[in-house]
Amino acid sequence: MSRVGWLRLALIAGSVLTLEAACRSGLIVPFTMIPPSEMAVALVELLSSGKGWADVGRTLRIIAICLVAAVVAGLLLGIVLHLLPRLRRAAEPLLTSYYAVPVFVLYPTFIMLFGANDVPLIIIGALFAVIVMAVNTLTGLQRVPPVLLKVARMQGLGPAATVWQVMLPATAPFLVTGVKLALAYAFIGVIAGEFILSTAGIGHAIAYAYNDFDNRTMYALLLFIIALATALNLSLHAWEQRLLRRLGKA
Amino acid sequence: MDVGVTPGMTVHAAVEAVSHTYPGVGPTGPVHALGPIDLQVRQGEFVAVVGPSGCGKSTLLELLCGLGRPSQGRISFEGRPLDGPADGIGVVFQQDASFPWLRVRDNVEFGLRQLDLTAHARREKVDGALAFMGLTDFAEAYPAQLSGGMRQRVCIARTLVLEPRLLLLDEPFGALDAQTRLLMGEELLAVWRRTGASALLITHSLEEAVMLADRVCVMSARPGRIIHEATTGWPAERDSTIMEDARFGDITAELWHELRAQSLRALRGEAAT
Numbered sequence: 001m002s003r004v005g006w007l008r009l010a011l012i013a014g015s016v017l018t019l020e021a022a023c024r025s026g027l028i029v030p031f032t033m034i035p036p037s038e039m040a041v042a043l044v045e046l047l048s049s050g051k052g053w054a055d056v057g058r059t060l061r062i063i064a065i066c067l068v069a070a071v072v073a074g075l076l077l078g079i080v081l082h083l084l085p086r087l088r089r090a091a092e093p094l095l096t097s098y099y100a101v102p103v104f105v106l107y108p109t110f111i112m113l114f115g116a117n118d119v120p121l122i123i124i125g126a127l128f129a130v131i132v133m134a135v136n137t138l139t140g141l142q143r144v145p146p147v148l149l150k151v152a153r154m155q156g157l158g159p160a161a162t163v164w165q166v167m168l169p170a171t172a173p174f175l176v177t178g179v180k181l182a183l184a185y186a187f188i189g190v191i192a193g194e195f196i197l198s199t200a201g202i203g204h205a206i207a208y209a210y211n212d213f214d215n216r217t218m219y220a221l222l223l224f225i226i227a228l229a230t231a232l233n234l235s236l237h238a239w240e241q242r243l244l245r246r247l248g249k250a
Numbered sequence: 251m252d253v254g255v256t257p258g259m260t261v262h263a264a265v266e267a268v269s270h271t272y273p274g275v276g277p278t279g280p281v282h283a284l285g286p287i288d289l290q291v292r293q294g295e296f297v298a299v300v301g302p303s304g305c306g307k308s309t310l311l312e313l314l315c316g317l318g319r320p321s322q323g324r325i326s327f328e329g330r331p332l333d334g335p336a337d338g339i340g341v342v343f344q345q346d347a348s349f350p351w352l353r354v355r356d357n358v359e360f361g362l363r364q365l366d367l368t369a370h371a372r373r374e375k376v377d378g379a380l381a382f383m384g385l386t387d388f389a390e391a392y393p394a395q396l397s398g399g400m401r402q403r404v405c406i407a408r409t410l411v412l413e414p415r416l417l418l419l420d421e422p423f424g425a426l427d428a429q430t431r432l433l434m435g436e437e438l439l440a441v442w443r444r445t446g447a448s449a450l451l452i453t454h455s456l457e458e459a460v461m462l463a464d465r466v467c468v469m470s471a472r473p474g475r476i477i478h479e480a481t482t483g484w485p486a487e488r489d490s491t492i493m494e495d496a497r498f499g500d501i502t503a504e505l506w507h508e509l510r511a512q513s514l515r516a517l518r519g520e521a522a523t
Contacts, residue, residue: 147343147345148347150347151341151347151408153335154315154339156337156361169352170349246350247392248350248392248394248395
């Protein structure tokens with residue numbers, strides 16, 4: 001590992017140990033927060049008891065649906081905007097200011113429209129993630145070197161083959177970044193939605209434990225969410241870096 | 251010095267009274283980039299076109315590729331009017347046009363995959379092109395692992411493997427250092443001799459044009475027209491040592507006399523009259 005890598009690890013370990021010390025010394029009372037080591041123990045207990053798995057499974061399933069929907073829709077939206085320059089110029093400021101609008105305020109509307117089930121949650125998660133995917137797709141397509149498209153034409157490729165064999169591979173690094181960010185946004189959208197109004201899922205379980213003063217369960221689930229989101233993000237990041245290295249862009 | 255190989259008299263590609271104007275964007279209005287221009291490339295001939303920057307050289311080459319249609323005039327290839335990228339025309343661009351996500355071998359195979367060939371036939375052709383361009387040892391590498399000169403070799407191999415009869419070269423060595431440029435020029439001559447293809451080279455380097463070509467045409471500042479032509483008379487078996495020939499200096503000086511005036515004009519931004 002590089003020196004920066006070790007430093008990063010030291011920063012994380014230092015923060016956790018400081019927190020541990022603060023909790024153990026009574027600076028932070030157990031009513032507010034339990035020590036990180038206790039969180040880990042509580043998580044192992046929770047998962048080995050089999051109680052948490054239904055919530056975890058449900059939340060991950062919904063996030064997966066949101067991610068797939070956002071990636072497919074974002075990809076198509078990005079391609080359409082790339083192909084229609086006038087529409088693109090009209091839509092560009094809307095896309096860039098999209099995340100300035102708290103899309104979340106629409107969540108109650110979706111519940112009224114579709115009922116208190118999975119559908120509003122899937123919509124809010126997908127809405128959160130779709131634009132970042134579309135923006136990355138569009139940016140990537142805009143940056144395909146024109147000379148590669150000329151080569152494709154000179155080598156006898158039709159429009160469809162050009163999209164599949166040249167444009168998408170040339171855009172790949174941007175697409176991977178798009179997927180990575182879409183996953184992060186889908187996580188936020190779904191967990192937050194479950195927090196506010198839901199009958200199951202990790203977000204709901206955390207809110208439920210909080211209302212119940214059940215700190216052990218609450219912090220166990222928090223730890224689980226943080227660890228899972230970080231692990232998924234890091235593996236996508238590693239994939240992205242490998243791709244960039246191969247393309248000589250790292 | 252011998253007289254060299256006289257190219258056949260058959261016209262392979264012809265540009266007749268071609269003008270090209272780009273539609274204007276914004277207040278600048280339409281840009282008359284090229285012409286009217288007449289140019290013929292005879293069967294097996296190596297023609298170079300030199301001109302000041304912005305004179306429409308690259309526009310001319312794009313039109314010859316069939317990537318655009320001239321606003322006026324006609325372009326024909328092997329006796330037929332050109333109405334799009336044609337089978338038998340290969341091009342090498344100045345910019346790095348290798349596909350960075352494909353290994354060298356797959357880059358070279360790219361165009362062959364569009365044809366109705368067996369995997370075995372494709373492999374044989376790719377191996378041949380790789381060997382010819384000295385890329386055999388790099389077949390499994392990605393372009394990012396290669397130098398600029400090697401990447402341009404990949405692009406040349408990718409074009410050659412399709413066995414073009416007319417080779418269009420748009421400043422193919424423009425991004426390389428001076429020494430690599432000369433050596434790549436020698437390789438290009440070897441390719442030209444071996445394939446028997448006709449070649450049209452667009453360049454801003456007078457030395458490169460005189461060293462490589464049978465005939466050098468000088469273009470005026472924008473809108474580019476051909477204002478001067480010189481026949482080098484080199485033998486087909488030539489390399490960069492031809493620069494030591496006394497005639498090399500004479501031809502270069504003659505062409506520079508014409509090119510200098512046009513380059514000054516381009517530099518001062520005057521329109522050609």
